[in-house]
Amino acid sequence: MRSVESQPIELESLTKYYGDVRGVEDLTFAVDRSEIFGFLGPNGAGKSTAIRVLLGLLKPTDGTASLLGRDVTDRAELRDAKRRLGYLPSDVTFYDRVTGAAVLDHFGRLRGDERRAEPLERFPVPLDRTVKTYSSGNRQKLAIVAAFMHEPDLAIMDEPTSGLDPLVQNEFYELLEERREAGRTSFFSSHILSEVRRVCDRVGIIRNGRLIELDTVENILAEGGTISTVRLAEEPPPALLEFPGVARVDRRDGDGRYRLVLAREFDALIERLSEYTVLELEVREASIEDVFMHFYGGTDEDTDSLASGSDASP
Numbered sequence: 516m517r518s519v520e521s522q523p524i525e526l527e528s529l530t531k532y533y534g535d536v537r538g539v540e541d542l543t544f545a546v547d548r549s550e551i552f553g554f555l556g557p558n559g560a561g562k563s564t565a566i567r568v569l570l571g572l573l574k575p576t577d578g579t580a581s582l583l584g585r586d587v588t589d590r591a592e593l594r595d596a597k598r599r600l601g602y603l604p605s606d607v608t609f610y611d612r613v614t615g616a617a618v619l620d621h622f623g624r625l626r627g628d629e630r631r632a633e634p635l636e637r638f639p640v641p642l643d644r645t646v647k648t649y650s651s652g653n654r655q656k657l658a659i660v661a662a663f664m665h666e667p668d669l670a671i672m673d674e675p676t677s678g679l680d681p682l683v684q685n686e687f688y689e690l691l692e693e694r695r696e697a698g699r700t701s702f703f704s705s706h707i708l709s710e711v712r713r714v715c716d717r718v719g720i721i722r723n724g725r726l727i728e729l730d731t732v733e734n735i736l737a738e739g740g741t742i743s744t745v746r747l748a749e750e751p752p753p754a755l756l757e758f759p760g761v762a763r764v765d766r767r768d769g770d771g772r773y774r775l776v777l778a779r780e781f782d783a784l785i786e787r788l789s790e791y792t793v794l795e796l797e798v799r800e801a802s803i804e805d806v807f808m809h810f811y812g813g814t815d816e817d818t819d820s821l822a823s824g825s826d827a828s829p
């Protein structure tokens with residue numbers, strides 16, 4: 516067992532192979548106390564694998580993983596950590612034939628804690644009906660109540676808002692923000708970039724099992740620059756619109772507009788555009804989708820060069 520200063524989640528060179536199939540490879544990062552940490556990556560990137568290793572459900576092939584300072588491969592330490600852990604799986608399955616109340620009784624007994632009134636007020640479910648009759652949203656809400664009713668120091672969640680309506684999603688984000696205020700840590704995987712933008716302090720992005728980005732949402736967005744969309748009477752080849760400060764230029768198929776990703780240096784843009792007849796011009800901040808698509812698209816070679824570079828930022 517490590518010292519009390521250990522971070523709530525620590526992964527060191529974590530590698531997990533399923534036979535020859537790579538789950539995650541050489542994953543090293545740590546999540547700070549009271550942080551809301553988003554774990555992102557395309558389908559099959561290895562998010563669930565990392566989460567399942569953290570929960571002790573899979574044995575690492577190599578490297579180490581700890582929760583709340585406890586080694587997850589040591590049964591006694593893992594049991595100890597789990598008392599202060601809330602877990603929300605991606606595929607919520609309960610015994611269907613019991614009522615919601617019975618499910619919460621079960622989890623309450625497991626953790627020796629029954630503080631369910633407050634979470635149930637926020638995420639109400641029909642407690643006296645059997646879980647079989649629940650909608651998928653109600654199942655998810657029941658899972659949230661079960662995961663949070665013992666006010667865990669650390670919550671690990673696999674796509675926690677899937678199936679929730681927007682109001683309930685909002686309630687969930689507020690719960691995470693209150694947990695941060697109280698010094699509790701939240702770690703979750705997500706494909707929903709708007710929620711990452713709204714609640715996450717930092718994100719880690721994995722692809723092909725490797726970490727390719729680790730930074731604050733603010734920094735990642737700041738590096739994303741601005742997006743200019745422009746329509747020109749002359750329709751020049753996109754390469755003619757490139758100048759220092761432009762990260763990329765694309766010409767859209769449908770309407771012939773050009774899309775430029777550029778740093779916030781508008782004089783150069785205006786100078787270049789002055790050579791043409793500008794029919795339309797829009798300049799906006801890069802959205803989180805603009806910025807993050809960079810990490811999702813492209814080829815595996817792109818990813819490998821990103822991962823091996825000294826600076827993995829875009």
Ligand SMILES: Nc1ncnc2c1ncn2[C@@H]1O[C@H](COP(=O)(O)OP(=O)(O)OP(=O)(O)O)[C@@H](O)[C@H]1O
Nearest residue numbers: 533536537538556557558559560561562563564565
């Ligand atoms: N039980 C398993 N046996 C063999 N290969 C597996 C197993 N589970 C996952 N994999 C493989 O490991 C890799 C990582 O999968 P993982 O489910 O961890 O990705 P993910 O990031 O959670 O994806 P998603 O966003 O689709 O949930 C994939 O290539 C997947 O096919």
